[in-house]
Amino acid sequence: NAGVTQTPKFRVLKTGQSMTLLCAQDMNHEYMYWYRQDPGMGLRLIHYSVGEGTTAKGEVPDGYNVSRLKKQNFLLGLESAAPSQTSVYFCASSWNVNYEQYFGPGTRLTVT
Protein backbone atom coordinates (compact mmCIF):
# COMPACT_ATOMS: atom_id res chain seq x y z
CA ASN A 1 0.00 0.00 0.00
CA ALA A 2 1.23 3.50 -0.82
CA GLY A 3 -0.68 5.03 2.11
CA VAL A 4 -1.21 8.75 1.56
CA THR A 5 0.45 10.39 -1.42
CA GLN A 6 0.58 14.05 -2.40
CA THR A 7 1.22 15.67 -5.75
CA PRO A 8 3.30 17.75 -6.38
CA LYS A 9 6.09 17.75 -3.80
CA PHE A 10 7.26 21.28 -4.60
CA ARG A 11 5.70 24.21 -6.43
CA VAL A 12 6.50 27.86 -6.97
CA LEU A 13 3.65 30.19 -7.97
CA LYS A 14 3.41 33.85 -8.78
CA THR A 15 0.84 35.96 -6.96
CA GLY A 16 -2.57 35.54 -8.56
CA GLN A 17 -1.88 32.18 -10.17
CA SER A 18 -4.01 29.16 -9.39
CA MET A 19 -3.16 25.56 -8.69
CA THR A 20 -4.57 22.32 -7.32
CA LEU A 21 -2.90 19.98 -4.87
CA LEU A 22 -3.88 16.35 -5.10
CA CYS A 23 -4.09 13.95 -2.19
CA ALA A 24 -4.75 10.26 -2.67
CA GLN A 25 -5.17 7.46 -0.12
CA ASP A 26 -5.52 3.73 -0.66
CA MET A 27 -6.72 2.74 2.82
CA ASN A 28 -10.45 3.24 2.16
CA HIS A 29 -10.60 5.94 4.85
CA GLU A 30 -13.74 8.01 5.20
CA TYR A 31 -12.08 11.10 6.67
CA MET A 32 -9.55 13.24 4.83
CA TYR A 33 -7.90 16.51 5.86
CA TRP A 34 -5.78 19.33 4.51
CA TYR A 35 -3.41 21.18 6.86
CA ARG A 36 -0.86 23.90 6.48
CA GLN A 37 2.29 24.05 8.58
CA ASP A 38 4.07 27.31 9.26
CA PRO A 39 7.08 27.86 11.56
CA GLY A 40 6.02 28.19 15.19
CA MET A 41 2.35 27.63 14.35
CA GLY A 42 2.04 23.86 14.40
CA LEU A 43 -0.46 22.41 11.94
CA ARG A 44 -3.66 24.24 11.18
CA LEU A 45 -6.66 22.58 9.60
CA ILE A 46 -7.78 24.17 6.34
CA HIS A 47 -10.65 21.91 5.25
CA TYR A 48 -11.71 18.37 5.89
CA SER A 49 -14.11 15.77 4.55
CA VAL A 50 -16.10 13.12 6.41
CA GLY A 51 -16.93 11.15 3.28
CA GLU A 52 -17.22 11.18 -0.49
CA GLY A 53 -19.04 14.27 -1.70
CA THR A 54 -18.73 16.13 1.62
CA THR A 55 -16.44 18.95 2.71
CA ALA A 56 -16.27 21.23 5.73
CA LYS A 57 -14.26 24.25 6.80
CA GLY A 58 -11.47 24.00 9.31
CA GLU A 59 -9.61 26.66 11.22
CA VAL A 60 -8.11 28.59 8.25
CA PRO A 61 -10.29 28.01 5.15
CA ASP A 62 -10.09 31.46 3.51
CA GLY A 63 -8.45 31.47 0.09
CA TYR A 64 -8.81 27.71 -0.39
CA ASN A 65 -11.41 25.41 -1.88
CA VAL A 66 -11.64 21.62 -1.76
CA SER A 67 -13.46 18.79 -3.45
CA ARG A 68 -13.98 15.10 -2.65
CA LEU A 69 -15.54 13.65 -5.78
CA LYS A 70 -14.01 10.23 -5.15
CA LYS A 71 -13.51 8.62 -1.76
CA GLN A 72 -9.80 8.12 -2.31
CA ASN A 73 -9.01 11.66 -3.50
CA PHE A 74 -9.13 15.03 -1.78
CA LEU A 75 -8.18 18.09 -3.83
CA LEU A 76 -7.08 21.45 -2.44
CA GLY A 77 -7.37 24.45 -4.74
CA LEU A 78 -5.92 27.91 -4.60
CA GLU A 79 -7.81 30.17 -7.02
CA SER A 80 -5.61 33.25 -6.65
CA ALA A 81 -2.41 32.55 -4.77
CA ALA A 82 -1.05 35.08 -2.28
CA PRO A 83 2.37 35.24 -0.58
CA SER A 84 0.62 34.49 2.74
CA GLN A 85 -0.15 31.04 1.36
CA THR A 86 3.54 30.15 1.22
CA SER A 87 3.64 27.10 3.47
CA VAL A 88 4.04 23.35 3.68
CA TYR A 89 0.76 21.58 3.03
CA PHE A 90 -0.04 18.17 4.49
CA CYS A 91 -2.85 15.86 3.62
CA ALA A 92 -4.04 13.18 6.04
CA SER A 93 -6.71 10.50 6.24
CA SER A 94 -8.33 8.41 8.97
CA TRP A 95 -11.18 5.99 9.64
CA ASN A 96 -12.82 8.43 11.99
CA VAL A 97 -11.98 11.59 13.91
CA ASN A 98 -10.81 9.65 16.98
CA TYR A 99 -8.57 7.31 15.03
CA GLU A 100 -4.96 7.71 13.95
CA GLN A 101 -4.41 10.08 11.06
CA TYR A 102 -2.03 8.98 8.34
CA PHE A 103 -0.07 11.82 6.81
CA GLY A 104 1.33 12.35 3.36
CA PRO A 105 4.91 13.59 2.84
CA GLY A 106 3.86 17.20 2.28
CA THR A 107 3.92 19.78 -0.51
CA ARG A 108 6.18 22.80 -0.18
CA LEU A 109 4.52 25.78 -1.85
CA THR A 110 6.17 29.13 -2.40
CA VAL A 111 4.19 32.12 -3.68
CA THR A 112 6.28 35.02 -4.92
Next chain:
Amino acid sequence: AQSVTQLDSHVSVSEGTPVLLRCNYSSSYSPSLFWYVQHPNKGLQLLLKYTSAATLVKGINGFEAEFKKSETSFHLTKPSAHMSDAAEYFCVVSDITNSGYALNFGKGTSLLVTP
Protein backbone atom coordinates in the same frame (compact mmCIF):
# COMPACT_ATOMS: atom_id res chain seq x y z
CA ALA B 1 -14.13 25.13 22.90
CA GLN B 2 -10.93 23.20 23.24
CA SER B 3 -7.28 24.08 22.92
CA VAL B 4 -3.85 22.57 23.32
CA THR B 5 -0.82 24.15 24.97
CA GLN B 6 2.63 22.65 24.65
CA LEU B 7 4.48 24.26 27.48
CA ASP B 8 7.97 24.15 25.95
CA SER B 9 8.86 25.15 22.42
CA HIS B 10 12.34 23.61 22.74
CA VAL B 11 13.68 20.86 24.99
CA SER B 12 17.31 19.74 25.09
CA VAL B 13 18.44 16.51 26.75
CA SER B 14 21.57 14.42 26.78
CA GLU B 15 21.54 10.98 25.20
CA GLY B 16 20.54 8.39 27.78
CA THR B 17 18.66 10.81 30.05
CA PRO B 18 14.86 11.00 30.49
CA VAL B 19 12.61 12.99 28.18
CA LEU B 20 9.58 14.99 29.32
CA LEU B 21 7.46 16.93 26.83
CA ARG B 22 4.54 18.73 28.44
CA CYS B 23 1.04 19.19 27.06
CA ASN B 24 -2.04 20.73 28.67
CA TYR B 25 -5.44 20.83 27.06
CA SER B 26 -8.87 22.26 27.64
CA SER B 27 -12.00 20.54 26.38
CA SER B 28 -15.75 20.75 26.74
CA TYR B 29 -16.13 16.98 26.33
CA SER B 30 -14.04 13.88 26.92
CA PRO B 31 -11.39 14.27 24.25
CA SER B 32 -9.18 11.88 22.39
CA LEU B 33 -5.53 12.84 22.72
CA PHE B 34 -2.57 12.04 20.49
CA TRP B 35 1.14 12.61 20.24
CA TYR B 36 2.71 12.79 16.79
CA VAL B 37 6.37 13.05 15.82
CA GLN B 38 7.79 14.80 12.77
CA HIS B 39 11.34 14.21 11.66
CA PRO B 40 12.96 16.87 9.44
CA ASN B 41 11.33 17.18 6.02
CA LYS B 42 8.94 14.32 6.76
CA GLY B 43 5.23 13.92 7.40
CA LEU B 44 3.83 13.26 10.86
CA GLN B 45 3.79 9.83 12.46
CA LEU B 46 1.61 8.71 15.36
CA LEU B 47 3.49 7.95 18.58
CA LEU B 48 0.51 7.09 20.78
CA LYS B 49 -3.11 7.92 21.47
CA TYR B 50 -5.54 8.07 24.38
CA THR B 51 -9.21 7.31 23.71
CA SER B 52 -10.77 6.85 27.19
CA ALA B 53 -9.26 3.47 27.97
CA ALA B 54 -6.19 3.10 30.23
CA THR B 55 -4.82 6.44 31.41
CA LEU B 56 -1.19 5.34 30.89
CA VAL B 57 -0.66 4.90 27.19
CA LYS B 58 2.36 3.18 25.69
CA GLY B 59 3.50 4.09 22.22
CA ILE B 60 6.23 3.29 19.77
CA ASN B 61 9.98 3.67 20.34
CA GLY B 62 9.66 3.51 24.14
CA PHE B 63 7.48 6.60 24.53
CA GLU B 64 4.51 6.75 26.87
CA ALA B 65 2.04 9.36 28.08
CA GLU B 66 -0.29 9.64 31.05
CA PHE B 67 -3.73 11.19 30.81
CA LYS B 68 -4.50 13.16 33.97
CA LYS B 69 -8.02 14.53 33.84
CA SER B 70 -7.71 16.47 37.10
CA GLU B 71 -4.67 18.32 35.75
CA THR B 72 -5.90 18.38 32.12
CA SER B 73 -2.48 17.16 31.07
CA PHE B 74 -1.11 14.57 28.67
CA HIS B 75 2.67 14.70 29.08
CA LEU B 76 4.95 12.58 26.90
CA THR B 77 7.87 10.75 28.50
CA LYS B 78 10.68 8.38 27.62
CA PRO B 79 13.11 6.90 30.17
CA SER B 80 16.23 7.21 28.04
CA ALA B 81 16.68 9.50 25.04
CA HIS B 82 18.29 8.27 21.85
CA MET B 83 19.90 10.44 19.20
CA SER B 84 17.21 9.35 16.73
CA ASP B 85 14.52 10.91 18.97
CA ALA B 86 15.55 14.39 17.87
CA ALA B 87 12.47 15.71 16.09
CA GLU B 88 9.41 17.93 16.43
CA TYR B 89 6.62 16.58 18.65
CA PHE B 90 2.98 17.62 18.47
CA CYS B 91 0.24 17.12 21.04
CA VAL B 92 -3.20 16.88 19.41
CA VAL B 93 -6.71 17.01 20.83
CA SER B 94 -9.57 15.51 18.86
CA ASP B 95 -13.00 16.49 20.05
CA ILE B 96 -16.64 16.40 19.03
CA THR B 97 -18.60 19.49 20.01
CA ASN B 98 -22.10 20.82 19.36
CA SER B 99 -20.75 22.65 16.32
CA GLY B 100 -19.20 19.51 14.91
CA TYR B 101 -15.75 18.09 14.54
CA ALA B 102 -12.77 19.85 16.08
CA LEU B 103 -9.09 19.01 15.98
CA ASN B 104 -6.37 21.12 17.50
CA PHE B 105 -2.62 20.74 17.16
CA GLY B 106 -0.26 22.23 19.69
CA LYS B 107 2.45 24.48 18.30
CA GLY B 108 5.05 21.78 18.71
CA THR B 109 8.08 21.03 20.87
CA SER B 110 11.45 20.67 19.23
CA LEU B 111 13.51 17.98 20.96
CA LEU B 112 17.28 18.22 20.73
CA VAL B 113 19.36 15.25 21.88
CA THR B 114 23.04 15.90 22.55
CA PRO B 115 25.78 13.24 22.74
